[in-house]
Amino acid sequence: MKNFTKYLKTKAQVSEENFELLIKKVTVKKIAKGTVILRPEEVCKFSFFVEKGLLRSYTINTSGKEHILQFGSENWIVADRSSAFFNEPSELFIDAIEDSEVVLIGADFIEQASEISQYFRKYNQIALQNHIRHQQKRINLLLSASAETRYMNFIQLYPDLISRVPQWMIASYLGITPESLSRVRKEMAKKPLK
Amino acid sequence: MKNFTKYLKTKAQVSEENFELLIKKVTVKKIAKGTVILRPEEVCKFSFFVEKGLLRSYTINTSGKEHILQFGSENWIVADRSSAFFNEPSELFIDAIEDSEVVLIGADFIEQASEISQYFRKYNQIALQNHIRHQQKRINLLLSASAETRYMNFIQLYPDLISRVPQWMIASYLGITPESLSRVRKEMAKKPLK
DNA sequence: CCTGGGCATTGATCCATGATAAGAAAGTTT
């Protein structure tokens, strides 16, 4: 719980006193690589704070293809926000790419923490706004940029993930096939100019 | 201000008393078709509640191409949320597609309304979550669907906009060229099976 | 140490969408 503690105390500026109170509301869980922890039709009862490891959220369309919406490594929160907030069935899968350790955060936790601490409420608000900003950038990129540009942007944004995530998943995140990504990389290797 | 009043009183459930208080904080403005009301580098000081008419937000990339992020007709709020919330320079344009009438909502309005009314705070929260949900669907669609599918989805989602928005703007929203959209429509006309 | 299953690469081919250009339609201005 080291990371989660830091998150609460430092980022969300929760006082020692409140911390003791809140920490009781969450549980830690080990998730083996490959384990699915949320699937379509289920309601997303928890947000998953990644203490250690790597999660992903994704959809599978009617023709069986996966499309990755988000990766979450240490200190990130992965969830189907809509499902959790509106208490409606999810359309997403969430599973573990690596053996992971996650902190389960229920809706009640968020509410209570927001009640208790103005800072937490504020921080939560910021997280939402960041999410929106991030999604907007991604939409804009998908609208305007080539596979190569999108890949370069990904490298910039998530340099650490490049080595941890299999290439075909990165392709899925970018909205291209693994074959295409392989070719893009080959091209990029030729003209090395940074 | 009819729509905005209704929005505050009905949707955000603001009491008559608070309404009188809050309404003083906003101004109404007429925006002529084509007028740009936000451009990159500027900070988005206001969110624009569309009382009447039609706005759009979009980016222009280095090669001069527009990419539309959002349309907003009556009762929608258009803004660069990130810029407004974080008080940082925007990367978006916002302009009017039709002669419009908008209510200018400053950050102070949001704050004050949230202080005054729990309902408003809650409603604002819901709006944020809806925004995230909507963006997520769009990302998923961009990752997975063909031009035709995306267009059909657009029709479903915004049937009213089809007639109000020029076709090339819809193409821009979908991330394809106007020519492609024209082709897609032609194809769809052939096989009419609704 | 072999073996089998996931992953990455490569080549061949196909296809949806882009680019360009030109005209037809529709809308606006004078």
Place this chain on the structure above:
DNA sequence: AAACTTTCTTATCATGGATCAATGCCCAGG
């Protein structure tokens, strides 16, 4: 209603990325 201007369509050609198939690679498990 004539003269523009903007939007939409159509046609041709070019291309990025998809699909299909084969091969090699790695490494985890027997």
